[in-house]
Amino acid sequence: MAEKYSTTQIQAALLELNTSIPDIEHWQVKDGKLCKTFIFKSFIRAFGWMGQIAIWAEKMNHHPEWSNIYNKVKVELVTHDVGGISELDFKLANKMEMFK
Numbered sequence: 001m002a003e004k005y006s007t008t009q010i011q012a013a014l015l016e017l018n019t020s021i022p023d024i025e026h027w028q029v030k031d032g033k034l035c036k037t038f039i040f041k042s043f044i045r046a047f048g049w050m051g052q053i054a055i056w057a058e059k060m061n062h063h064p065e066w067s068n069i070y071n072k073v074k075v076e077l078v079t080h081d082v083g084g085i086s087e088l089d090f091k092l093a094n095k096m097e098m099f100k
């Protein structure tokens with residue numbers, strides 16, 4: 001079972017995650033969730049990406065909270081089992097970056 005990250009652990013993992021990506025829009029913590037809005041070239045690109053991530057999420061047994069409007073996907077990651085952010089959220093965030 002994953003353990004809830006402390007504020008210090010979150011800050012360190014967030015810095016590592018954000019320095020690995022060139023995007024203007026970075027990951028941030030909002031209301032205790034790891035959040036980012038991904039912007040794609042089209043609705044089909046956005047939805048295709050969601051399909052790939054859905055398969056990974058199921059494999060990891062760790063599921064995103066997300067919503068899609070046209071070419072945008074708003075993502076909010078949290079580990080419900082521990083009531084906060086854990087390593088699993090950062091693992092899923094990294095997968096999302098790999099496939100975007």
Ligand SMILES: C[C@H](O)[C@H](O)[C@H]1CNC2=NC(N)=NC(=O)C2=N1
Nearest residue numbers: 061062063064078079080081082
């Ligand atoms: C029973 C099952 O393992 C749990 O409910 C899993 C499923 N997917 C999950 N997804 C997320 N985001 N957080 C969880 O705590 C979680 N727990």
